[in-house]
Amino acid sequence: MPSAGRSRSLHISVKDKKNLRNFTADAGKLTNQVMKHTAVITGGTKGIGKALIEKAALNGYDIITCARGEEFLEALQEEIEEKFDCTLLYQRTDLSVTSEVKAFGEFVLHNTEKVDLLINNAGLFIPGSVHSEAEGALEEMIHTNLYSAYHLTRILLPRMMKRKKGHIFNMCSTASIIPYVNGGSYCISKFALLGMSKVLREEMKEHGIRVTSVMPGATLTASWEGTELPESRFMKAGDVAEAVWTAYELSKHTVMEELILRPQLGDI
Secondary structure: OOOOOOOOOOOOOHHHHOOHHHEEOOOOEEOOOOOOOEEEEEOOOOHHHHHHHHHHHHOOOEEEEEEOOHHHHHHHHHHHHHHOOOOEEEEEOOOOOHHHHHHHHHHHHHHOOOOOEEEEOOOOOOOOOOOOOOOOHHHHHHHHHHHHHHHHHHHHHHHHHHHOOOEEEEEOOHHHOOOOOOOHHHHHHHHHHHHHHHHHHHHHHHHOOEEEEEEEOOEOOHHHOOOOOOHHHOEOHHHHHHHHHHHHOOOOOOOOOEEEEOOOOOOO
């Protein structure tokens, strides 16, 4: 197995480490085990991403995910496979780097014949104003928040289109529709992601693939670490995951095009 920390390293599940006959080492692909429904969720180790993985696993889905932290991915795999009857595969990926995003897409294609659910969840928030934020903030957030979703979706779509089945959720933000001071390039990137999601919705109508733009407001995640606001002022990541799954479980005849969620007391 390649050394830890390499973006192209392949990881078999905890269950298959206990049953090596189910794994072909030279190919890095699950062979005897047929993956059930498959959910691909980026940024799955924390916050909304982890809540989405738990929801998918609870419903019997196998998971393929990615994040930057190898140790967090290993811990996530062990936790999910111990708790649920599913397989979780992962690849360490820096989603701000297009070549690594594409490598993750190929990893997904290599490990499953079908993607039932794609959630472009990974995101980056750097506070600041357009006129004064650090040089490079726009580029870093555009690459993470927009380009990663764009490139991964393009890699996985052909198989989804061939099956005429699947659902894509793009994790936008209320910052996609209402700009705010100190939002700077984050708002720019999220406006752009919503635009991509809307275009994709139109393109995929005739292909039987549903596309939903998710716009959550303030959710208690790592982005708010250090805040002095009480937890009660934020939404729970699990509530966002519950809403996404509700939209996903609608019949194939119906698509929830936009899903807007805010704390009960409104935006922060």
